Structure formats: C-alpha cells, structure tokens
Amino acid sequence: MASRTPISRGRRSAVPEGLNETWAKDLTDQFRRTLSTKRMNALTRQTTQQHTQAPNAPPSYSSLRNIPLVATAPSDRNSLRFRSMLLSLSNTPCRWENPGLLDEALRSIPLERIYDQAQEESDLYLAEAASLGTNTKAAWGYQDCVVRALMKWFKHHFFQWINNPKCGACHAPTIAVGMAAPLPDEQARGANRVEIYQCSNAQCQAHERFPRYSDAFVLLQTRRGRVGEWANCFSMLCRAVGSRVRWVWNSEDHVWTEVYSEHRKRWVHVDAVEEVWDQPLLYTHGWKKKLAYCIAFSADGCQDVTRRYVRNFGKYGLPRTKAQESAVLHIIAEIKNMRRRDMNKTDKFRLEGEDIREDKEFRQNVIESLSREICRMLPGRPDADMLKAQERAREAQLARARNQQNAQYFNPRDQQQQ
Ligand SMILES: [Zn+2]
Structure with a gap:
C-alpha cells in the first residue's frame, strides 16, 4: 500500500499543496544550517572531551x-x-x-x-x-x-x-537466595547457572532450583524463562x-x-x-x-x-x-x-x-x-x-x-x- 513505502520515496516527487516554489530551496538551506550547527557542536564536544579523557581512552x-x-x-x-x-x-x-x-x-x-x-x-x-x-x-x-x-x-x-518460580511443594511464592552450581543432569541439558529460591511459607521453606537453560531444544520442554x-x-x-x-x-x-x-x-x-x-x-x-x-x-x-x-x-x-x-x-x-x-x-x-x-x-x-x-x-x-x-x-x-x-x-x- 502506498503509505507504507519509505517516506523519502513519496516525498521526493512534488511540491506539497499550498507551498510556493522556494520551498525546496528553503528546506535545503535549513538542512545545511542544521547540519553545520550539528557538526560544529560535535567538534566542540570532541575537543572538550579530548582534554578531559585519559590519553588512551577509546x-x-x-x-x-x-x-x-x-x-x-x-x-x-x-x-x-x-x-x-x-x-x-x-x-x-x-x-x-x-x-x-x-x-x-x-x-x-x-x-x-x-x-x-x-x-x-x-x-x-x-x-x-x-x-x-x-x-x-x-x-x-x-x-x-x-x-x-x-x-x-x-x-x-x-x-x-518467570521472575521467581513458585514453590514446587506448596505453590507459595519464593524469595531469591542465591546461585548454585548446576547438578550433573542440569549441566547435561545445557544449564550453565542455577538460581536458588526459598519458599516464603514458614511451614514449608523448601528450596526451589531455577536452572537457566541455554539450549533452545531443552527450552521446548521447560517452556519457561x-x-x-x-x-x-x-x-x-x-x-x-x-x-x-x-x-x-x-x-x-x-x-x-x-x-x-x-x-x-x-x-x-x-x-x-x-x-x-x-x-x-x-x-x-x-x-x-x-x-x-x-x-x-x-x-x-x-x-x-x-x-x-x-x-x-x-x-x-x-x-x-x-x-x-x-x-x-x-x-x-x-x-x-x-x-x-x-x-x-x-x-x-x-x-x-x-x-x-x-x-x-x-x-x-x-x-x-x-x-x-x-x-x-x-x-x-x-x-x-x-x-x-x-x-x-x-x-x-x-x-x-x-x-x-x-x-x-x-x-x-x-x-x-x-
Ligand atoms: Zn513451599
């Protein structure tokens, strides 16, 4: 559809209605002035930065x-x-x-x-x-x-x-307590780190593991993250x-x-x-x-x-x-x-x-x-x-x-x- 084509393509053609012929020239002049101001500002910034930056800073x-x-x-x-x-x-x-x-x-x-x-x-x-x-x-x-x-x-x-996984035992919300090394089966399925959560229910307090799997095919099964x-x-x-x-x-x-x-x-x-x-x-x-x-x-x-x-x-x-x-x-x-x-x-x-x-x-x-x-x-x-x-x-x-x-x-x- 015409309106989806890039803006520049449609605009290049004719002088829009209600504008006189100097429109294009005005616009070009404005463009040059803006560009020139922009470049001058950039140069000024660059010079100031060069003085303040460490000599080897990128x-x-x-x-x-x-x-x-x-x-x-x-x-x-x-x-x-x-x-x-x-x-x-x-x-x-x-x-x-x-x-x-x-x-x-x-x-x-x-x-x-x-x-x-x-x-x-x-x-x-x-x-x-x-x-x-x-x-x-x-x-x-x-x-x-x-x-x-x-x-x-x-x-x-x-x-x-998933932000915090629910407790596997009682489904109560959990609180993050830290990280742990992946277990052998988690590692085998491509988890390189595991987040540990603790159940907020005082009677339960069970720990919940949230392995961060990086294998897209394993994620087809876990379906969360x-x-x-x-x-x-x-x-x-x-x-x-x-x-x-x-x-x-x-x-x-x-x-x-x-x-x-x-x-x-x-x-x-x-x-x-x-x-x-x-x-x-x-x-x-x-x-x-x-x-x-x-x-x-x-x-x-x-x-x-x-x-x-x-x-x-x-x-x-x-x-x-x-x-x-x-x-x-x-x-x-x-x-x-x-x-x-x-x-x-x-x-x-x-x-x-x-x-x-x-x-x-x-x-x-x-x-x-x-x-x-x-x-x-x-x-x-x-x-x-x-x-x-x-x-x-x-x-x-x-x-x-x-x-x-x-x-x-x-x-x-x-x-x-x-
Ligand atoms: Zn629980």
Missing part, C-alpha cells in the same frame, strides 16, 4: 560518526575482550541448525492452526492492497504472517515468563517454520529476534516477549532506553544493526566504549566470513547484495531522522510525525479486525487441550 561513537572507518584487527585489551565475547555469542543461532531437532521442534507447534491463521491474515492483507489499487503490494506476505501467528501462540499458549530463554526458543521455532532468522544481542541486557521477510526484502524486528512485530523504535522512542550496541547473529552472517534501533544517536545512543570502532568493523567482518566460508559463490554474492541493501536502509534511517528534525523546525510544513500517527491509527483499525479473527483460533479453551 573515542566516543558520536565523535566518529562522520569519519569513514577502516576495519582494523583488534589489538588493545578492550577490543580483544569484546571480540571473544562476540565470537562466543555468534554461536547461538548456529546451534539451531540441526534438521533433525528442528523437525522435532515442529511437533511442539499446532502447525495447522498457525498456517490457517496466517492464510487468513495474508488474505486480508491482499484484499486490503487490492482495495487500494492494482499496483499496490500487500503489506506482508504469507510467511511473514506465519511468524506473526507463531509469535501470538508462543506468547499466549506456550512459553511462560526470562527474555534470554524467550528469544532463544522463539527464534529457533522461527527457523523451524522455515524463516531465515537472526538473534539480536543488545549490550543493555536485552535480546530479540529478526526474521527475513522475502516479501519486503528486508530484516524485520520481532520481540516475542512484547508480542511486537516490526517496531524497531520500541526500545528507544517507546521505553526511552539508551542503547550502545545491537549486534545481529545468524547462521549465515553477522551485522551491527544498532542503526535500525537507535535513529537519533544524540538522544538515545550510549557511548560505545567496549572496543575501537575500527575493531568492531573487523570483528563483524571476521564472523561474517567465518559463517560464509564454505558457501558457494552464488550464495555469497546474494548475501553481499543483501548486506549492501541493509546498509542503504540504515543510511536512509539517518536521513529520515534528520529530515524529521528539520520538519519540526519549520512551521506549517508537512509533519512526518503526524503522517505516522495517521498511519498508526489506520493500522490499529486493521489490527482490531484481525484480532476478531484471531479470537476464533486462539481462545482460552484451546489451551487446556494442549
């Missing part, structure tokens, strides 16, 4: 934003430590690449219901597109709708959020239903999923805990959280996707001090090469094309963020936020229609049958 990310970087092998202690951490994290999605276990995982999913629901929703998107004109493409494709249906089922009918377990198990199930998937690690203690939409030809943000689809600004604009690094790992690549989640670095970016920026580039390229080492030329070429398109998308994000700032400065100019709000209202209306349909598929009675 420069802040914001000071490097406008300088083209060359990937350099990490050599300082911080960068080397960051490299080992990223290498270790990058194994997570590779552990899901087991066809036998993925097939088995499919057996935990009510596939027929999920496929039916996906079909209904994708039909609705098609009808919506058709009503808007012959050249309009549906907002999402069938496979996107499969992942959306999977997410709803996963959150409401499959996985449980916090954000780490949720993202791990849900991402693996996305893989099981045939999507290309990324596991996104964030330095501020969050993880989530990205799936590749063949229909939209781009990676889509998915947070199963929040039941959120394609809302990458949830953490910054929504939660007002500041982020430093968001790194996406998949079985066939690795990408610094921070620019998808942090559009306004001045407001929502945290200083990136874990490694030199040139080293981060090097580490990501190193992991990417490792994952693609045994691929044939055609696949490598296709993935490189994808990386280039994604980089373009990230640059577009920065441009859109800048132009929004400018629009806010110009009275009476078309306001991007207002347009977005209108689009959100329209989407909410459609979502209500869809929810009515979902209710037929996922009602509380079904849960007891599982």
Whole structure:
C-alpha cells in the first residue's frame, strides 16, 4: 500500500499543496544550517572531551560518526575482550541448525492452526492492497504472517515468563537466595547457572532450583524463562517454520529476534516477549532506553544493526566504549566470513547484495531522522510525525479486525487441550 513505502520515496516527487516554489530551496538551506550547527557542536564536544579523557581512552561513537572507518584487527585489551565475547555469542543461532531437532521442534507447534491463521491474515492483507489499487503490494506476505501467528501462540499458549518460580511443594511464592552450581543432569541439558529460591511459607521453606537453560531444544520442554530463554526458543521455532532468522544481542541486557521477510526484502524486528512485530523504535522512542550496541547473529552472517534501533544517536545512543570502532568493523567482518566460508559463490554474492541493501536502509534511517528534525523546525510544513500517527491509527483499525479473527483460533479453551 502506498503509505507504507519509505517516506523519502513519496516525498521526493512534488511540491506539497499550498507551498510556493522556494520551498525546496528553503528546506535545503535549513538542512545545511542544521547540519553545520550539528557538526560544529560535535567538534566542540570532541575537543572538550579530548582534554578531559585519559590519553588512551577509546573515542566516543558520536565523535566518529562522520569519519569513514577502516576495519582494523583488534589489538588493545578492550577490543580483544569484546571480540571473544562476540565470537562466543555468534554461536547461538548456529546451534539451531540441526534438521533433525528442528523437525522435532515442529511437533511442539499446532502447525495447522498457525498456517490457517496466517492464510487468513495474508488474505486480508491482499484484499486490503487490492482495495487500494492494482499496483499496490500487500503489506506482508504469507510467511511473514506465519511468524506473526507463531509469535501470538508462543506468547499466549506456550512459553511462560518467570521472575521467581513458585514453590514446587506448596505453590507459595519464593524469595531469591542465591546461585548454585548446576547438578550433573542440569549441566547435561545445557544449564550453565542455577538460581536458588526459598519458599516464603514458614511451614514449608523448601528450596526451589531455577536452572537457566541455554539450549533452545531443552527450552521446548521447560517452556519457561526470562527474555534470554524467550528469544532463544522463539527464534529457533522461527527457523523451524522455515524463516531465515537472526538473534539480536543488545549490550543493555536485552535480546530479540529478526526474521527475513522475502516479501519486503528486508530484516524485520520481532520481540516475542512484547508480542511486537516490526517496531524497531520500541526500545528507544517507546521505553526511552539508551542503547550502545545491537549486534545481529545468524547462521549465515553477522551485522551491527544498532542503526535500525537507535535513529537519533544524540538522544538515545550510549557511548560505545567496549572496543575501537575500527575493531568492531573487523570483528563483524571476521564472523561474517567465518559463517560464509564454505558457501558457494552464488550464495555469497546474494548475501553481499543483501548486506549492501541493509546498509542503504540504515543510511536512509539517518536521513529520515534528520529530515524529521528539520520538519519540526519549520512551521506549517508537512509533519512526518503526524503522517505516522495517521498511519498508526489506520493500522490499529486493521489490527482490531484481525484480532476478531484471531479470537476464533486462539481462545482460552484451546489451551487446556494442549
Ligand atoms: Zn513451599
């Protein structure tokens, strides 16, 4: 549908109604002035920082934003430590690449219901597109709708959020008392740490163990945990239903999923805990959280996707001090090469094309963020936020229609049958 295409594409064409011909020139001048002020401010900040920082402290990310970087092998202690951490994290999605276990995982999913629901929703998107004109493409494709249906089922009918586990003996609430080493059987199932809780009931006082399993296939049985377990198990199930998937690690203690939409030809943000689809600004604009690094790992690549989640670095970016920026580039390229080492030329070429398109998308994000700032400065100019709000209202209306349909598929009675 036309309103879903990137804002810049629609806006480039004509002078909006009611504006004179100097509009474009005015806007360009304003843009130049804003950019120039921004750069001057950045330079001033940089100079002040250089005086106050220790001589060997890594420069802040914001000071490097406008300088083209060359990937350099990490050599300082911080960068080397960051490299080992990223290498270790990058194994997570590779552990899901087991066809036998993925097939088995499919057996935990009510596939027929999920496929039916996906079909209904994708039909609705098609009808919506058709009503808007012959050249309009549906907002999402069938496979996107499969992942959306999977997410709803996963959150409401499959996985449980655990803060403090209930007492196994009397079901009373428990209080955290510390950590313990995993027992041999817990260790065998991939738990690397175990939290210990004590029952709050004075007559009981039993201890409850909460092993933190990191094996997505074990989580299919335990079906509980916090954000780490949720993202791990849900991402693996996305893989099981045939999507290309990324596991996104964030330095501020969050993880989530990205799936590749063949229909939209781009990676889509998915947070199963929040039941959120394609809302990458949830953490910054929504939660007002500041982020430093968001790194996406998949079985066939690795990408610094921070620019998808942090559009306004001045407001929502945290200083990136874990490694030199040139080293981060090097580490990501190193992991990417490792994952693609045994691929044939055609696949490598296709993935490189994808990386280039994604980089373009990230640059577009920065441009859109800048132009929004400018629009806010110009009275009476078309306001991007207002347009977005209108689009959100329209989407909410459609979502209500869809929810009515979902209710037929996922009602509380079904849960007891599982
Ligand atoms: Zn108890």
